[in-house]
Amino acid sequence: MLSCIERKDEWMDKSEQFAQQLLKWFSKNRRGFPWRETSDPYHILLAEIFLRKTDAAKVLSIYEHFIRKYPGFEALVKANERELEDFLRPLGLYRRRTKELMNLAQIVATEHRGEIPHLKEELLELPGIGDYIANAVLCFAYGESVPLLDTNIIRILERVFGIRSSKVRARTDKELWKAVERIIPPGKAKEFNLAMLDLAALICTSRNPKCSICPTADICKSRG
Numbered sequence: 001m002l003s004c005i006e007r008k009d010e011w012m013d014k015s016e017q018f019a020q021q022l023l024k025w026f027s028k029n030r031r032g033f034p035w036r037e038t039s040d041p042y043h044i045l046l047a048e049i050f051l052r053k054t055d056a057a058k059v060l061s062i063y064e065h066f067i068r069k070y071p072g073f074e075a076l077v078k079a080n081e082r083e084l085e086d087f088l089r090p091l092g093l094y095r096r097r098t099k100e101l102m103n104l105a106q107i108v109a110t111e112h113r114g115e116i117p118h119l120k121e122e123l124l125e126l127p128g129i130g131d132y133i134a135n136a137v138l139c140f141a142y143g144e145s146v147p148l149l150d151t152n153i154i155r156i157l158e159r160v161f162g163i164r165s166s167k168v169r170a171r172t173d174k175e176l177w178k179a180v181e182r183i184i185p186p187g188k189a190k191e192f193n194l195a196m197l198d199l200a201a202l203i204c205t206s207r208n209p210k211c212s213i214c215p216t217a218d219i220c221k222s223r224g
Contacts, residue, residue, distance in 0.1 A: 011161075014219055015182060015183040017219055018160060018183065018216055019184070019188075019192060020185075021215045021216050021219075022195045022196070022199060022215060023188065023191055023192065025195070025215035026191060026195035026199075029198065029202065030194065030195070030198055031056075031201070031202070033047075033056060033059075033060065034060075034063060035059075035063065036140075036194065039140065039141050040141065041115075041137055041141035041142070042073065042116060044137055044140045044141045045116055045137050045141075046063070046066070046067065047059065047063065048132075048133045048136045048137065049100075049128065049133065050062075050063065050088075050091055050097075053092070053093065054092055056201075058090050058091055061090055062087060062088070065087075073108045073114045074109060076102065076105035076109075077105045077109050079102065081098060081102065084098045084102065085098045088101075100127055100128040103128075104127050104128060107126060108126065116137060116141070118138075118142055120134050123137060131149070131177070132148060132149065132150055132171070135148055136148060139189050139193055140190060143189075143190070144189070145184060145187070145189040146181070146189065147180035147181040147193070148193045148196065149171055149176060149177050149180055151171070152196075152197065152200030152201070152204075153180065153200060154171065155200060155204060156199060156200055156204050157176070157179065158222075159209075159220055159221065160216055160219065160221060160222070161179075162221040163179055180196075199215075199216075203215075211223055
């Protein structure tokens with residue numbers, strides 16, 4: 001159950017305005033990362049796995065070198081576990097990441113002929129893949145109009161729209177996922193999702209948000 005005080009018509013008007021302002025800001029302020037410049041499912045999946053519980057700067061330090069060393073799942077299946085751990089060490093939790101990645105590579109190589117599935121149900125069956133990573137692959141690699149939802153995006157929804165989940169783990173709230181999906185402009189899912197991530201990282205931060213330069217400040221409930 002979500003808590004939101006706006007009526008449906010107000011929500012529609014505000015969500016459209018929010019998306020317009022956000023995308024306009026994003027066009028001039030987007031962050032540049034190599035995994036954003038590709039639609040290769042393997043490259044995107046790796047980036048999303050690496051970005052989990054670590055920051056983009058650390059991922060950037062190993063990402064391109066890792067792909068040159070392990071250009072596909074076949075190479076990962078043959079990888080030396082100790083060498084893989086050394087590669088992943090800068091990200092933290094490197095032993096856990098190594099085991100999950102080797103397990104994932106084995107399953108994709110043997111059960112999916114080395115190709116990352118196009119269906120969300122099949123993606124979710126892969127080890128270490130939840131709703132967020134599955135949707136990231138579907139959106140960024142396969143061009144599907146699906147939402148992303150994490151702690152940072154939840155923060156934007158709470159501040160701008162006054163939407164709150166009653167669930168202990170808001171990231172599991174299906175209604176919250178649907179709320180984000182309704183804001184996505186037609187044909188702009190990739191740009192919108194990336195813009196939300198950048199807004200959370202650069203402006204709508206958890207501490208000391210830069211409200212004075214926020215592109216959506218005029219419609220943000222937390223500023224009202």
